[in-house]
Amino acid sequence: MSDEFRTNLMGPEPTRLPAENDVYRGLALGESAEDLVAEHPESSLLWAILADEAWAQGHTVESYAYARVGYHRGLDALRRNGWRGAGPIPWEHEPNQGFLRALYNLGRAASAIGEDGEPERIDAFLVGSDPAAKAAIEALGH
Template sequence: MSDRPVTLTTSGPPETVLDAEPDALLQALDAAMDQPEADRRAAVAAVVATQPRFLDGWARLGQLGRDPMERYAAFRVGYHRGLDRLRANGWRGSGYVRWAHPENRGFLRALHGLSVTAGAIGEDDEAERCALFLKQLDPTWPPADLD
């Protein structure tokens, strides 16, 4: 037994909020998402091509994928880019990353999409791991306004 004191905090695990995306990029994504359905995927891809670290762009591209593998690939890129961005914003592998902060939604949307798509292609262990990770990042998951 150690004689070192144990320090307890009432604040709980740390919370990370990603840096905000530039307004112009968010507006470009909104405009791309407003395109007719036949043109929407290409319009979103064009936005992502201008800023390959744009997490919500990857998540939206995943949602618009033409088949399960294309969706899976886009969601996985968004997830990994998101981990990079989280680390750059002080996240150290644990703590909250909540949906309540709009800046976090691209990453969480990509992680959710990866979970769903992994399950759809039979990668059940990945689907379960991602679903658990979402609950660890935001214990209130899933949000009512998930789209």
């Protein structure tokens, strides 16, 4: 956990989403995100993977759409797990990574399509969630 999270004793507790064991298992068995998302449409991770795949194929608008769904599904999950619109969402907690990847993908695609103001808001949200998340996502090479 980053130093910012350890020293912020007065702020909200970090939100940690529950594991998506069926999703992880399916991916480990080689199932595609496209097939799995039909069974698990609530999974931000699957939507983030679809956004990454679309981006890699040069399908910017599709990447944006997948990322937008993943972002909204993630917001729903965060709220169900105690998040109140602010506070840390640590990257190091693996189940949070799907939401953070969807958020990153949304900002990247929003920038590519020229959406005014959205990339900056998303970047601030990502950095506010976990300052280490952006670099960690970029290190994945998606």
